[in-house]
Amino acid sequence: MKILVVDDFSTMRRIIKNLLQELGFSNIQEADDGATALPMLKAGGFDFVVTDWNMPGMTGIALLKAIRAEPSLKALPVLMVTAENTREQIIEAAQNGVNGYIVKPFTAVTLKEKLEKIFERLATAS
């Protein structure tokens, strides 16, 4: 499974990458905002996206909307890992088809649980 981790902070990208590797995912690439991520996703081959919300350039929510609007990407699972946790933001993400939402700071266990839940739901749906 090929995963794209999108965050403007290099430390957070590295943390998520390490945790994903610990969970057995080895094919992980990185992007520092939505504008960098979108062409990478359009180029194809990615199976999963983990993105921050608050990034310069293109935000995570704008990236999510762009993914859902793109026919070749609209089914791509997206997990948001963000410090943004207002009710309005969570609702906005849900309405735009986010698959999971993790609030920073988070634990390795939370990441594992959310990933498992997403894959379970996807398996049931297909």
Next chain:
Amino acid sequence: MDTTIGALQPPAAPLPAELRELLGASDADSFERALDALIRRREHALFHALGKLARELHEAVKHLASDVESGGLAAQALPEARRRLGEAMNMSEQAAHASLDVTERLMPEAARLEEAASVLMVRCDGLAGDPLADDAGALARQAAIFADACREGLREMTVAQSWQDLTGQRMQQIAAFMERAEQVLLELVRLAGTLAGTPPAPAVPASGATASTQDQVDRLLAEFGF
């Protein structure tokens, strides 16, 4: 004992002379004169307050402008503070990466130790009864437990580095706020300079006010730096 409401109220303040004059006017001319006098009295208080406000604002902007000229707050201190904030962010990023370097280096070693210990445990189990194999098996079991605990601890250390992302985001927000404040201050100083170079607009319309009132107002405003 007088218990009427009127008895509990404080004595009413006497009416100002202008108002008494206004109320007692016997014809249109004297009413107009009394009304003018009353309005002038009210205007005087208003312009006095406005003049005070204008002088205080003028002084504040003058201080700010001189501060900017001498390389103070807006010109140097704020950009310097932003630069330091940026440095702090870079240092925190480097520190977090240094910690992640360690966790990334040790994580596979802990995994290898756990794997080697497991293999040894199986081999020792096959030699049950041999005192050396029993001891080696016990040591291997301890090593496996230790390696597992290490991996768990290293995972926690990895996640703990997310403090850098969270504090960094706040620092970015503060730096952006400081930049906006700096721009507003500089704009204020620029605006104040522009205003200082142009004659002040008339404080009150020339028509509709008597010459003496306008003069009084001008003199009063001059006292406050208009």
